[in-house]
Amino acid sequence: MSYLLNDLGINSSKTTLYNDNSGALTISKQATLNNNTKHIKVRYQYLRELALKKQLDIVQVSSEDMIADVLTKPLGVQKMLAFYQQLGLKDHRGVLRTGDPIEVS
Secondary structure (H helix, E strand, O other): HHHHHOOHHHHHOOOOEEEEEHHHHHHHOOOOOOOOOOOOHHHHHHHHHHHHOOOOOEEEHHHHOOOOOHHHOOHEEEHHHHHHHHHHOOOOOOOOOOOOOOOOO
């Protein structure tokens, strides 16, 4: 992602990855594999390597605040609208293409 941003002229020295899985966060901070993590294939170690090189910052957030859930889980209307707002999206239900509001009775 940082390569793409740099190509677009946007300086991006470090990427932040938000994670709600404490086990994955722990594994990402370990310098070596152990008996519990040796089954993880080498191709999945890329993020861990970037984190150890300080090119990627992996931050733990609570499951309640995981904005990616809007794309992966069924959520209630209020939660969906809150995540949409955080993403900078607007609720356009009840608006005509002209931008005029529709009266709903």
